[in-house]
């Protein structure tokens with residue numbers, strides 16, 4: 028393995044419009060999309076991938092738009108750089124768990140190159156933005172010549188490296204709906220050092236009504252073959268009074284549900300222990316950020 | 323394999339080149355433009371030795387295909403000094419002896435410059451956080467952190483605007 032060069036040969040194309048990009052995807056075999064390249068080029072260098080052509084999506088104006096939508100939602104073009112997203116004031120104030128995930132990722136240089144679209148489309152079980160995008164009820168817009176599909180983030184991930192995107196489809200935009208008031212959120216990841224790929228990560232977004240949980244969405248990263256939305260746990264918390272006991276009981280359930288693996292970063296057994304700690308921490312912090320008191 | 327005519331502005335000078343689609347920006351800078359400041363370290367974005375400025379942002383030239391950088395304004399460590407005079411950050415690195423073997427230095431100096439463009443008065447935690455992506459095998463971080471603080475202070479004292487970084 029020589030990471031000084033890219034050995035593989037390929038055609039390079041840079042469409043100037045969405046229409047042209049969708050045509051290329053429909054007509055070219057083995058074309059890979061290049062957004063920031065921080066996953067793609069590393070893979071090309073280290074493991075090699077089956078790719079005849081590389082399509083650079085940085086020349087498509089719509090994909091570089093980052094706009095506040097009606098009712099304070101946010102629409103993020105798939106080619107918007109991570110560092111631009113983290114600097115958007117609405118991200119820090121309204122989508123704090125996404126902000127925390129972004130700040131935990133890699134380094135400034137990598138975030139100046141990488142994109143949210145790439146982090147999601149790469150479909151790593153450790154993709155840090157996946158949990159927040161799932162918990163904020165993000166919708167992924169997939170476009171092809173045959174039309175547009177909107178896939179909820181929780182249904183987007185299929186297995187490690189595999190997403191709902193078909194080869195003729197382009198992830199165009201990530202839509203985050205407005206966040207209701209009295210909502211608190213937290214993203215926590217553990218790694219060896221701050222910017223490491225997660226040993227395990229946990230995200231929770233809680234909407235509070237008095238002392239009760241009005242709604243809750245929780246997700247775990249590096250805890251299974253894909254980023255997972257913890258649906259049953261999340262739904263069972265609806266209407267419950269938030270207490271320390273409830274948190275303890277909930278994190279034990281979560282540790283029982285996740286299916287982590289042993290890999291170079293840590294063991295499955297340790298991941299199950301670790302998630303209890305970070306999930307408990309995230310639940311209590313998100314609850315207090317929502318304005319709630321823990322009893 | 324496709325070949326492409328590209329234009330880069332490197333250290334203020336416009337250059338036209340024909341590149342292959344799999345040619346990396348770092349190798350174009352080093353082997354074709356003979357700018358050897360940016361270094362090959364890990365090749366996979368971990369170490370930061372290849373850091374260059376794209377506009378005012380730091381990026382990693384070891385994994386950017388040169389064709390993707392068509393039209394970019396790039397600054398390497400060689401482009402920081404003006405008329406033979408070191409930049410504020412470079413001078414601070416010299417004054418604080420923030421250089422050991424020197425291999426990481428061009429990347430560190432570039433990253434430090436990008437930090438001060440973004441945040442002219444960083445505190446220690448912010449400096450350390452910015453250095454997350456730049457490894458120094460000699461572990462000479464303490465002096466580098468001091469150098470960034472000194473550069474920030476000098477900028478402020480002189481009322482420099484960031485054009486002079």
Ligand SMILES: Cc1cc2nc3c(=O)[nH]c(=O)nc-3n(C[C@H](O)[C@H](O)[C@H](O)COP(=O)(O)OP(=O)(O)OC[C@H]3O[C@@H](n4cnc5c(N)ncnc54)[C@H](O)[C@@H]3O)c2cc1C
Nearest residue numbers: 060062063064065066067133141142145146148155198367
């Ligand atoms: C040193 C280093 C540290 C890292 N640290 C972290 C970390 O802490 N946490 C983390 O989650 N990740 C991390 N990463 C991984 C990576 O930086 C992120 O996943 C990044 O967000 C990928 O975005 P990109 O634009 O560079 O993706 P690319 O490499 O351009 O694309 C990634 C994959 O998605 C596909 N793709 C991209 N855009 C689209 C689209 N619009 N439609 C369809 N398919 C598309 C590509 O074809 C490719 O297969 C790290 C990477 C490096 C090199």
